[in-house]
Amino acid sequence: MRAGPSQEDVRRHNLGTLLRFVHLRGPASRATLAESLGLNRSTIMALTADLTAAGLVREELPRGPGRRAGRPSLVVRPESTRVYVLAFEVGVDRLVIARVGLGGVVLDRREASRTRGSDPAEIVGTLAAGARSLVRKSERDAVCVGAALGFPGTVRRADDAIRFGPNLDIGDLPLGDALSRRLGLGLPVSVCNDANLGALAEHARGAGVGCDNLIYLHGDVGVGGGIIAHGRLLGGDEGYGGEIGHMVVNPGGRPCACGSRGCLEAEVGERTLLAHADRAEAHGQSGRDAVRAVVDAADRGDIVAREALHRVGTWLGFGVANLVNVLNPGLVVFGGTLRDIYLGAAAQIRSVLATGALAAPREKVRLRTAALGDDTTLVGAAEFAFAEVLADPIQVLARLRAPEDSSVH
Amino acid sequence: MRAGPSQEDVRRHNLGTLLRFVHLRGPASRATLAESLGLNRSTIMALTADLTAAGLVREELPRGPGRRAGRPSLVVRPESTRVYVLAFEVGVDRLVIARVGLGGVVLDRREASRTRGSDPAEIVGTLAAGARSLVRKSERDAVCVGAALGFPGTVRRADDAIRFGPNLDIGDLPLGDALSRRLGLGLPVSVCNDANLGALAEHARGAGVGCDNLIYLHGDVGVGGGIIAHGRLLGGDEGYGGEIGHMVVNPGGRPCACGSRGCLEAEVGERTLLAHADRAEAHGQSGRDAVRAVVDAADRGDIVAREALHRVGTWLGFGVANLVNVLNPGLVVFGGTLRDIYLGAAAQIRSVLATGALAAPREKVRLRTAALGDDTTLVGAAEFAFAEVLADPIQVLARLRAPEDSSVH
Numbered sequence: 001m002r003a004g005p006s007q008e009d010v011r012r013h014n015l016g017t018l019l020r021f022v023h024l025r026g027p028a029s030r031a032t033l034a035e036s037l038g039l040n041r042s043t044i045m046a047l048t049a050d051l052t053a054a055g056l057v058r059e060e061l062p063r064g065p066g067r068r069a070g071r072p073s074l075v076v077r078p079e080s081t082r083v084y085v086l087a088f089e090v091g092v093d094r095l096v097i098a099r100v101g102l103g104g105v106v107l108d109r110r111e112a113s114r115t116r117g118s119d120p121a122e123i124v125g126t127l128a129a130g131a132r133s134l135v136r137k138s139e140r141d142a143v144c145v146g147a148a149l150g151f152p153g154t155v156r157r158a159d160d161a162i163r164f165g166p167n168l169d170i171g172d173l174p175l176g177d178a179l180s181r182r183l184g185l186g187l188p189v190s191v192c193n194d195a196n197l198g199a200l201a202e203h204a205r206g207a208g209v210g211c212d213n214l215i216y217l218h219g220d221v222g223v224g225g226g227i228i229a230h231g232r233l234l235g236g237d238e239g240y241g242g243e244i245g246h247m248v249v250n251p252g253g254r255p256c257a258c259g260s261r262g263c264l265e266a267e268v269g270e271r272t273l274l275a276h277a278d279r280a281e282a283h284g285q286s287g288r289d290a291v292r293a294v295v296d297a298a299d300r301g302d303i304v305a306r307e308a309l310h311r312v313g314t315w316l317g318f319g320v321a322n323l324v325n326v327l328n329p330g331l332v333v334f335g336g337t338l339r340d341i342y343l344g345a346a347a348q349i350r351s352v353l354a355t356g357a358l359a360a361p362r363e364k365v366r367l368r369t370a371a372l373g374d375d376t377t378l379v380g381a382a383e384f385a386f387a388e389v390l391a392d393p394i395q396v397l398a399r400l401r402a403p404e405d406s407s408v409h
Numbered sequence: 410m411r412a413g414p415s416q417e418d419v420r421r422h423n424l425g426t427l428l429r430f431v432h433l434r435g436p437a438s439r440a441t442l443a444e445s446l447g448l449n450r451s452t453i454m455a456l457t458a459d460l461t462a463a464g465l466v467r468e469e470l471p472r473g474p475g476r477r478a479g480r481p482s483l484v485v486r487p488e489s490t491r492v493y494v495l496a497f498e499v500g501v502d503r504l505v506i507a508r509v510g511l512g513g514v515v516l517d518r519r520e521a522s523r524t525r526g527s528d529p530a531e532i533v534g535t536l537a538a539g540a541r542s543l544v545r546k547s548e549r550d551a552v553c554v555g556a557a558l559g560f561p562g563t564v565r566r567a568d569d570a571i572r573f574g575p576n577l578d579i580g581d582l583p584l585g586d587a588l589s590r591r592l593g594l595g596l597p598v599s600v601c602n603d604a605n606l607g608a609l610a611e612h613a614r615g616a617g618v619g620c621d622n623l624i625y626l627h628g629d630v631g632v633g634g635g636i637i638a639h640g641r642l643l644g645g646d647e648g649y650g651g652e653i654g655h656m657v658v659n660p661g662g663r664p665c666a667c668g669s670r671g672c673l674e675a676e677v678g679e680r681t682l683l684a685h686a687d688r689a690e691a692h693g694q695s696g697r698d699a700v701r702a703v704v705d706a707a708d709r710g711d712i713v714a715r716e717a718l719h720r721v722g723t724w725l726g727f728g729v730a731n732l733v734n735v736l737n738p739g740l741v742v743f744g745g746t747l748r749d750i751y752l753g754a755a756a757q758i759r760s761v762l763a764t765g766a767l768a769a770p771r772e773k774v775r776l777r778t779a780a781l782g783d784d785t786t787l788v789g790a791a792e793f794a795f796a797e798v799l800a801d802p803i804q805v806l807a808r809l810r811a812p813e814d815s816s817v818h
Contacts, residue, residue, distance in 0.1 A: 156769065211646075227736075229639075232639060234639070234643075234736065235639075236638070237620075237621075237770075238769070241736055241770075242735065242737075243737070248765050260765050322657060325652040325656055326656055326732070327643065327645050327650055328650040328651075330646035358563060358667055359572070360573055361647070364647065
């Protein structure tokens, strides 16, 4: 129970709010900012001056056909090429590294394929080499203000330790620390669950903009989830919140990698769909393309594929119904392979939802596919990495530009 | 996206924070307040002076053996008898009305038994009559600052409409409006789901003090729930959050009052336990005492009762495991009949939890019985009713003491 903020806290909050506004919604005139943030024009001017001096935004004449006659109103624009973060994704089949500028612009990216089960040290090496080459190519006065990595496992908030990653044999490796050392930028690398980042991303820039209570479900080899409640990622007591893939929907059902049976992951994951469709991995088919092939076959009337989608859709429907009852979300977003499964089994999912969820929380919930496609994790990692500079813009930049941190080019 | 608070907002926030501190933790010296709230002594003095002038707190010499030699430090104490709320509980078998003073002191209460299925108008009449008699007995200068009612149903946040109350035939009655009119105090009566209030109560004054991520499960004829995430009641998009009783734990299982099958409520509710134990309501046994009788019989070695508890405990374990995976709570609290069932089936619940939940979110979760016993809903209603005055103490009191509100005695 803490007291209210000081004057200095208020200024910091206002600077962060203005910067967040142009970061998420794009360039805006002072008039728009004043109205949207509920501050007067002179306060906006002072805040913009501070952010400009720090090199976080610039003011310029509006571009394009929006210009009107008379004295044009200046537009506040984020310094996308000068202020950036590094976003990393460790996927089951790929590694992605991106340099993302303030405003959410992907400035540059590297992608490497990865064989399942590869060595953690090798992963760190690939990510660090990719990132260093991106940094070398950045502008001379550009500043990296954060770094974050999305990982398909259970991550403890206190120390970013990976507690459970059945689909990657990563052990107890402190992935963030190892990557941070190899990068040599003097910046920590935060590690987050990939589906939690997906929820952040869809909330900030995807299907969930404007919806402060949403659930993101991500399918891959495993099934992950992220919950936004009251506009905030629901982390729970230690940051493990959102392990929706291990909600038991079918007690005594199919065995799960976690040791339990009938988990959502075991009933709707990639392997299960392929097994139901007689397209097991033994036949050389796995991953996203194999899932799409089943959905396409069902579309063409293939009975086995349709039955497989129906079974998987039923359990996905039970999972969604439970989440609707427990959390009353305004929106459920399906990403990864669950995007394809949702598109192929929407009628069955909605049918189970109609009987399995109470009318009150069900009537207004929307079901949607992820708007950010395969980049949900990466976009979420970038947003996570920007969090610190958005919370305290001047302080973070001052620290990074200080002489002792000259390694941060 | 709003800008930071003004000076006036900060003062209001600080007044509320100080008042909330003595409301929840009891009388405190200025030194304790300064340290706990992170404010200097002169600010604490000014805030205390404002709250004293408004009649919300008083300063006095410390009581009892805590006094030491030298100049005694004054203690700030909430004005419990002068500032109060009305808390109402509509239970399945009883109606309770209480006058609760600032600081959480139950000053006075009335209780009436109620036959299941009684007329909504009759309920409102009984509650209003009880409340008026409590108000008449209050001190001459006492002020009622809020009123709230706990109800075993699904309540829409926007207008307090009751959307689903299968165990009470209340229809679409705007219970809060009706009660507010009958009271004639010029105060609205908020209506909340009873188990949501239970979660608030256990978090504020019960088993969950200090734990900002907890789940409260309440058993009665139905099973309800309330979720506290990041210290706040998780309402979801429309206030229906926490309908844990309708999470399907056993697909195709026992029919539920909601129309679905295998809901937690259907598998662990009072009627199911009694049916499993061959003590169905037809034999004249129902309610809390009947549940206790089963637990007692199991304790004495009754095989049928033990088997009944084992079955119910299994499904309760699945429900808790799912919640632990999805929400990573630090604490799960069992209230109402689930308190007794938990005490009788703890080993089975923990056994299912051990296999059904991931190790990471499971290892630190604590399972506890409700500390507030049968008063969780009532205490929660009082806390809910106090929320407004704690958010803006001076403003609320000024409004209530204004001449045109003379009906508020």
